[in-house]
Amino acid sequence: MLLNTTHMSRRLVNVIPVRVKLILSYSQVIHFINEIFLSYDPQNDNYEQADVTTKEIYLEVCKFTTCFDNKSLASFSKWCSNRKLNFMRGIETRKKRKTTDGEIYVRLRRLYILKDKYRSALSKRKLLCQLSITWRCTNPISKN
Secondary structure (H helix, E strand, O other): OEEOOOOOOOEEOOOOOOOOOOEOOHHHHHHHHHHHEEOOOOOOOOEEEEEEOHHHHHHHHHOOEOOOOOOOHHHHHHHHHHOOOHHHHOEEEEEEEEEOOEEEEEEEEEEEEEOHHHHHHHHHHHHHHHHHHHHHHHOOOOOO
16 A cells, blocks of 8 residues: 655555454443343344354454453353353353364353344444543533
8 A cells, every 4th residue: 555645755554454452341341241142032133043152252252352361261251150241141051062182062052142243333332432431531521
């Protein structure tokens, strides 16, 4: 891509997309998880039923936050359990899954999951709310 500004001469610049982590606090993570992974049927076409592992939920959450960057899957699971998140109430089953090491049993939960196209919109909406609140706090309305 060629850029031409008053401070830069023309040169080739590599543009690498960077995924912005939009969820900044643990309370936002709780709200985010509770909106995406439901243990009950919301009677809403934006959700689909699926059997998921806690690891899949953990990996999905890590796409949107840095809160668990230095945490293990076990600590994430314990954290969710201590906070009694909604998805922990989902119906549990154990199934065999084939891996490169052989077959293992995994614990699955039957949940209703917000479809992919709505997840990023949800996190972007939260970011806009955060920016709006920050802007109002740093730029108070003058009383003229």
